[in-house]
Amino acid sequence: MSAMTLTLRAAPAGRIDMSGVLPETLGGRTAGDIAAQTVRLDGNPVALGDLFAVTPGEAGAALLIRAGSGRLDCLGKGMTAGTLRVEGPAGHYAGQGLRGGELLIEGDAGDCAANGMQGGLLRIAGNAGDWLGAALIGDRAGMGGGVVAVAGDAGDRLGDRMRRGLILVRGKAGAACGARLLAGTLVVAGGCAGAPGPGLRRGSLILGRAPATMPATYNDAGVADLSWLGLLRRHAEAILPGVVPDSPRARRHMGDLACGGKGEILVPA
Amino acid sequence: MLRLKGGRLYDPEHGVDGLVRDLYVEDGRIVAAPGPEARIDSEIDLSGRVVMAGAIDLHTHIGGGKMNIARAxxxxxxxxxxxxxxxxxxxxxxxxxxxxxxTGYRYAEMGYTACFEPAMLPTNARHAHLEMGDIPMVDKGAYAMLGSDDFFLRLLASGSDQRLINDYVGWTLDASQAMAIKVVNPGGISAFKFNARNLDLDEAHPHYGVTPRQVIRALARAVHELGVAHPLHVHASNLGIPGNADTTLATMAAAEGLPIHLTHIQFHSYGTEGERGFSSEAERIADAINRMRNVSADVGQILFGQTVTASGDNMSQHRNRRHASPDKWVVMDIECDAGCGVVPFKYKDRNFVNALQWAIGLELFLRVSDPWRIFLTTDHPNGAPFTSYPHLIRLLMDRGFRNAKLDEINAEAAAHSQLRSLEREYSLYEIAVMTRAAPARSLGLSDRGHLGAGAAADIVVYRDDADREAMFEKPEYVFKDGQLVVRDGRVVKAVNGALHAVKPEYDKGIEKPLKDYFDRYMTVKMEHIRVSDDEICACGASKLIPHACKGRAA
Incomplete structure (x- = not known):
């Protein structure tokens, strides 16, 4: 099956909103048809064909965006099925409201990736910006399902208000990692900057490296053998190997006690 | 000079019902037909087109804080x-x-040229004017909300002279740059803060001891004696409660013959009959309006779909919070001046109550015989967003369409309603009355809402289409103060509208007790409340249009 390919003609002159450019909407359409699709450049309507050279592909095939750019926003926004591969970096809001399918970014992603994501897989080979897996602006709950796998680092407020799903980060996370987390599982192999988990209500934040200090609103609940860590590891190895620690033994900090304290931060014992 | 040639005019202020006439426009005004020597710079042929003055919405929540809360x-x-x-x-x-x-673009694209925000808190006036100044295309104005503020309730409770109340009302209109006075759930917003969850028309306020009836009487009299054109704008007690029609009728009587405007009366026309204890009292309410010449009303029609209700009536909004859809709501106090409640709402045609509400609104429209005293509103956004007006106009003008919709709603509600038996269909002339001439007259806008010489050239041209919804949705031309601003239902020129405000006479001596009151109890000084004339333009309005008031002897 031949992939549809969009090849960026030149470095974008402004920010391009790629909403609607999805394998499910473009698959099986002719090159002319795809080229006529409207996207927005700095808010103004532009034909997709003016910005990208289009090679059509079969329905159901992957969509390839060649030589991505940090100025391509909303890649894979609202995607429900199929594969969208970006051969390079992505801009902001990548995988916003993703519901299914696979979004593969082979470079860095900007801010607010996977905001309001409900399902599917988002893979970022480089670093992710701030607010990864957080809520859509104004919403009370963030990511509600699916898996995000980041091979590099993540920025500040990783998983803010996240409610369900799994985020795996092989590198480090920025400040306020797991802030206001409602539920779900957040794994950061490289540890995080500053105090983790402010306002965390439930859910698990697993850090591969303990922070310099734990926030005062977390209670050290001692070292425990958590058999579910083994299950998680087995599940996560298939997605992003070496992120979940290989020992089920972890030091458990319960919190955030300022918000009910039903959540936990796990650090190596 | 621009000539609009051969259009069919509907100008109820001058009794013109579908006469073919030319209109002449110069310097933003409609002028009398000039002699043959006059130079016509441009001409538009309007043969076969329907021409009306720009529409006026006299009750639409477009500014003043609660919309920002709804947006957030x-x-x-x-x-x-x-x-x-x-x-x-x-x-x-x-x-x-x-x-x-x-908001401004969409209003203009439907042929509206003036909109009035009905619930501006005096302490929030500056924000309201900033927000309204931001709304392009249309002229604006706002009604200042009184009746649950402590200063007024203290005046009333201490048995103050009516003249002192008049001065306070006059000061409030002047300081907040308002066009009229509105009272929302008279005294009830304050009573809610004293833990009352209901306040009937003749029930004493738990702290001040005064009744809503006294509030209405004092304010209606003040508005009348100050000579404000628009009558006291009343959001009556017991909004949405089955059986509230009795309260509504008693509220009409409470004005004691003085002019009174009852707003979103659909929400106040409910009975308690039937198995579900919810029925239409539209007939009784409409009969009362037909009988009492001092009463006018706007309907507050509901239309099905998602909307948000935003009201100063914190008591009702707190009661309605359990119907919030999506499930989130805000009820708050604002500077001890009044309150505010925002509850998102989804009206469903299969729901018995919602379907009956829909029918009650339409019944009111059709049963009130005088279109000069009933106005077309959805209480935007409480009953439906204002963009549904064309649909509503079709429901009123097209019985077949109305009955077809009636077949789609909850069958039990449809069976309970007498809507199907009502044969009336509004004419274009009557629509022009209720959306143009009547609101202009009610608000005292002498140069708006009509097409006579000297009127502001706010002119709307429609293609005559048997589908009235399509017709009113997309006017062919809209002129605002003589400028072509909309073509084929799309804005072609963005302009700023003016602000209308009344300038009543009152004794400035009221500022002494007011200043003491603000110094003692409020978070800001009295001087900070006042919005100056200069600020209106700084807020974004193109100009301030002051309306002098001729005071009436007590």
């Missing part, structure tokens, strides 16, 4: 309805609570 509460409303920037127009968003720019 409903990010999904914005996400689902983005409007990109185009041709000099700003980008915007929102269906039930649109952004300011989008």
């Amino acid at each position: 509460l409903l990010p999904e409303d914005h996400r689902a309805d983005p409007v990109p920037a185009a041709g000099g127009m700003h980008a915007g968003c929102g269906h039930a609570a649109p952004s300011t720019w989008t």
Whole structure:
């Protein structure tokens, strides 16, 4: 099956909103048809064909965006099925409201990736910006399902208000990692900057490296053998190997006690 | 000079019902037919077209704080309805609570040229004027909300002289740059803060001891004696409660013959009959309006779909919170001046209560015989967003369409309603009355709402289409103060509207007790409340149009 390919003609002159450019909407359409699709450049309507050279592909095939750019926003926004591969970096809001399918970014992603994501897989080979897996602006709950796998680092407020799903980060996370987390599982192999988990209500934040200090609103609940860590590891190895620690033994900090304290931060014992 | 040639005019202020006439426009005004020597710079042939003055919405929540709360509460409303920037127009968003720019464009695109915000808290006046100044295309004005503020309730409770109350009302109109006075759930907003969850017309306020009837009487008299054109604008007690029709009728009587305007009367025309204890009292209410010449009303029609209700009536909104859809709501106090409640709402045609509400609103429209005293509103956004007006006009003008819709709603509600038996269909002339001439007259806008010489050239041209919804949705031309601003239902020129405000005479001596009151109890000084004339333009309005008031002897 031949992939549809969009090849960026030149470095974008402004920010391009790629909403609607999805394998499910473009698959099986002719090159002319795809080229006529409207996207927005700095808010103004532009034909997709003016910005990208289009090679059509079969329905159901992957969509390839060649030589991505940090100025391509909303890649894979609202995607429900199929594969969208970006051969390079992505801009902001990548995988916003993703519901299914696979979004593969082979470079860095900007801010607010996977905001309001409900399902599917988002893979970022480089670093992710701030607010990864957080809520859509104004919403009370963030990511509600699916898996995000980041091979590099993540920025500040990783998983803010996240409610369900799994985020795996092989590198480090920025400040306020797991802030206001409602539920779900957040794994950061490289540890995080500053105090983790402010306002965390439930859910698990697993850090591969303990922070310099734990926030005062977390209670050290001692070292425990958590058999579910083994299950998680087995599940996560298939997605992003070496992120979940290989020992089920972890030091458990319960919190955030300022918000009910039903959540936990796990650090190596 | 511009000649609009051969259009069919509907100008009820001058009794013109579908006469073919030319209109002449010069310097933003409609002028009398000039002699043959006059130079006509441009001419538009309007043969076969329907021509009316610009429409006026006298009750639409477009500014003043609560819409911002609604916007903040409903990010999904914005996400689902983005409007990109185009041709000099700003980008915007929102269906039930649109952004300011989008509000102005959409109103103009339907042929509206003036909108009045009915619930401006005096302490919030500066914000309201900033927000309204931001709304392009249309002229604006606002009604200052009184009746649950402590200063007024203290005056009333201490048995103050009516003249002192008049001065306070006059000061409030002047300081807040308002066009009229509105009272919302008279005294009830204050009573809610004293833990009352209900306040009937003759029930004493738990702290001040005064009744809503006294509040209405004092304010109606003040408005009348100050000579404000628009009568006291009353959002009556017991909104939405089955059986509230009795309260509504008693509220009409409470004005004791003085002019009174009852707003969103659909929400106040409910009975308690039937198995579900919810029935239509539209007939009784409409009969009373037909009988009492001092009463006018706007309907507050509901139409099915997602919207958000925003009201100063914190008591009712607190009661309605359990119906919030999506499930989130805000009820708050604002500077001890009044309150505010925002509850998102989805009206469903299969729901018995919602379907009956829909029928009650239409019944009221059809049963009130005098279109000069009943106005077309949905209480935007409480009954439906204002963009549904064309649909509503079709429901009123087209019985077949109305009955077809009646077949789609909850069957039990349809069976309970007498709507099907009502044969009346509004004429274009009557629509022109209720959306143009009557609101202009009610508000005292002598140069708006009509097409006579000297009127502001706010002119709307429609293609005559048997589908009235399509016709009123997309006017062919809209002129605002003589400028072509909309062509084929799309804004072609963005302009700023003016602000209308009344300037009543009152004794400035009221500022002494008021200043003491603000110094002692309030978070800001009295001087900070006052919005000066200069500020109105700084807020974004093109100009301030003052309306002098001729005081009437007590």
